[in-house]
Amino acid sequence: xxxxxxxxxxxxxxxxxxxxxxxxxxxxxxxxxxxxxxxxxxxxxxxxxxxxxxxxxxxxxxxxxxxxxxxxxxxxxxxxxxxxxxxxxxxxxxxxxxxxxxxxxxxxxxxxxxxxxxxxxxxxxxxxxxxxxxxxxxxxxxxxxxxxxxxxxxxxxxxxxxxxx
Ligand SMILES: C[S@@+](CC[C@H](N)C(=O)[O-])C[C@H]1O[C@@H](n2cnc3c(N)ncnc32)[C@H](O)[C@@H]1O
Numbered sequence: 001x002x003x004x005x006x007x008x009x010x011x012x013x014x015x016x017x018x019x020x021x022x023x024x025x026x027x028x029x030x031x032x033x034x035x036x037x038x039x040x041x042x043x044x045x046x047x048x049x050x051x052x053x054x055x056x057x058x059x060x061x062x063x064x065x066x067x068x069x070x071x072x073x074x075x076x077x078x079x080x081x082x083x084x085x086x087x088x089x090x091x092x093x094x095x096x097x098x099x100x101x102x103x104x105x106x107x108x109x110x111x112x113x114x115x116x117x118x119x120x121x122x123x124x125x126x127x128x129x130x131x132x133x134x135x136x137x138x139x140x141x142x143x144x145x146x147x148x149x150x151x152x153x154x155x156x157x158x159x160x161x162x163x164x165x
Pocket of ligand 1: 023024025026027046047048049052073074075076093094095096097098109
């Protein structure tokens with residue numbers, strides 16, 4: 001992804017609508033289901049795994065979804081440069097790679113710097129939805145979200161943070 005590329009959702013979708021961004025969309029099941037159920041919202045799937053994106057594109061085409069776009073890119077770069085500040089209504093990270101060994105925790109996607117990038121991309125009052133089935137990752141998320149002043153935590157195995165308006 002070129003660092004100068006900025007995603008213009010209004011131009012891309014041809015309308016003004018809430019933008020939901022899913023980071024690590026995998027095979028696209030969640031984003032395609034949500035897009036089908038919410039035709040009044042627009043969705044961007046961010047994934048580095050090419051076969052996952054191919055599966056997502058197949059679902060988009062077979063279901064005739066016009067409100068989903070995909071990008072093959074590294075999530076921190078998408079949040080830092082591709083998405084305009086305050087452009088995202090909801091940010092989703094569902095079941096990120098757990099990296100369950102202690103020595104690998106630094107590889108986890110959700111880190112303080114990532115939280116700052118998420119806060120940058122979210123609209124005031126925007127919602128960050130995070131789900132994990134690893135209790136240790138849920139604790140890690142709560143610790144990370146407690147750190148940045150712009151975020152606050154709530155819940156347990158799935159966590160959500162709302163950017164302060
Ligand atoms: C455990 S899978 C979960 C996939 C999907 N969210 C689900 O619930 O089935 C984590 C996904 O995050 C993607 N991922 C990991 N790091 C990423 C990054 N830096 N940028 C974009 N995607 C990433 C992986 O390629 C993988 O598809």
